[in-house]
Amino acid sequence: MTAASSDILDLDSLLSAEELELRQKVRDFTRQRIKPDIARWYEEGVFPLELATELGELGVLGMHLEGYGCPGRSAVEYGLAAMELEAGDSGIRTFVSVQGSLAMTAIHTWGSEEQKQEWLPRMAAGEVIGCFALTEPTAGSDPASMATYATKDGSGDDAGWVLNGTKRWIGLASVAGVMVVWAMTDDGVHGFLVPAGTPGVTATPIQQKLSMRASIQCDVVFDGVRLGPEALLPGARGLRGPFTCLNEARYGIAWGAMGAARDSYEAALEYSLGRLQFGKPLAGYQLTQQKLVDMLVEIQKGTLLALHLGRLKDAGTIRPEQISLGKLNNVREAIRIARDARSILGGNGITTDYSPLRHAANLESVRTYEGTDEVHTLVLGRHITGLGAFH
Structure with missing residues (x-):
């Protein structure tokens, strides 16, 4: 038994051939280089440093930046890369985010010409972290x-x-x-x-x-x-200095969280189609289908939201409160999806053989860094009321 395409809204039709090609390139890297070993890396608590230069060769370090050896790709392309990398693991996408959206963006935006020349080419190549x-x-x-x-x-x-x-x-x-x-x-x-x-x-x-x-x-x-x-x-x-960089990272998170959510959903779907319970596949039960449908609806909505933010960013019109909405919604929904996916896996879902609980645990960190749910809620609250409630 096989599953039908989960892109019910045909979101791929909204992407250019170049964007689809970039996404496939990063998806292949994730499948070949990250997914086979990520459970072991997670269990042992290690980040494989050799990935730095490999990610540089892939062209995802500082990929939204122009010049100085940086790839100069679009915001949407960066988002697609973040989504595919986080389908492997939030920790891998976080490396790319810290390197490119935070450290490299700070130097590229606020550094002197000498600082840019000294650091950015080597950072884009993954030679310097x-x-x-x-x-x-x-x-x-x-x-x-x-x-x-x-x-x-x-x-x-x-x-x-x-x-x-x-x-x-x-x-x-x-x-x-x-x-x-x-x-x-x-x-x-x-x-x-x-x-x-x-x-x-x-x-x-x-x-x-x-x-x-x-x-x-x-x-x-x-x-x-x-x-x-x-x-x-x-x-x-x-604070405009660090906040400019944080908004770059928050934008990538809105995409990345949907990668973790999609991988959790796909693991649960595959498992439910193959696991027999009371004489038929788990996927054939109403409660399981409700969980799968709820997951897919939020993944499609969240991916469409991320893509809209990307188009706004490429047009130069994106605003901080829009990024806050994307980060708040997509991470919050991704955690729910990962947890529901784990429930479909039953007891097997608490092992490192399956990804949803690992994604759920990782997303607790993603939910906290670059602005907690509460911070982004207050950013949005200030926007809609005109009243700051941070103090």
Whole structure:
């Protein structure tokens, strides 16, 4: 028994031949390079670093950026790539997001010409890994209250900086060749580039994780870190700097979550067609069909939403509240889909032989980072009422 096409709305007809080709290329990579080993990587809690250069060769690192060795692809193409990679695992898509949407975007948008030339070509190739150090132990959803501080070291144009503070949940920090660090100064928030090996920097991977296990997140301490004037990102001043990068990451998440949801749905559908219970396939029971239909409806809606956001982004008209709507809805629905998919798998669903519970656990992290449900709810609430309710 086989399943019919799940693209009931024929969403593929909304994609160009070039977009479909890019999607297939990333889908093939995910099937061949990620899916065969992801259960083991997740169980062992490792991220295979050799994937960095392979993803660079695939052309998905900083793929929305122009010049400096970056692929220069469209927002929709980046979204399609994010969806296919997260169908493999949220941790793999997170690597691409941290590298491209956060670290590379910060340098590309706010860096000097020298900084761009030094870092972006190697980062696009996966030869140098970057990280984005914003979140702190007591400043997650409220980055304006960050305690990490950079003090001027000297006077005049040649003055350097001394950096002190602590960051938490910083993806890739322990393997990064360059850190994009956001710190408070006497002149507001600024961004700094901190190369690997700089004295006074300690990055410690967080091991006790029930989610995103095939990924790297760290605690980072900056203790009297001395930086030259060339470390400053000259174009970034205030929270607009990091928020610009966060919106890039949030956009990719709206697509990626649908990849995890689709993979969970496909696992449940395949299992229900083959698993006999009370003399017939699970898929033949009304309750199972209701679950499958509810999953598919939300996947089709969420993918259409992501595609609409992509078209807006490519047109240069997308707004932050639209990205918040996409991130809030699609991650929330993806978690429900993954959990319902697990229920169809029964007891077998709690093993690493099947993907839905792994996706559900990962999506708890995706739901939290780059703005929690509550933060995006308040962003939307402020938009529709004109009243801020964050405080």
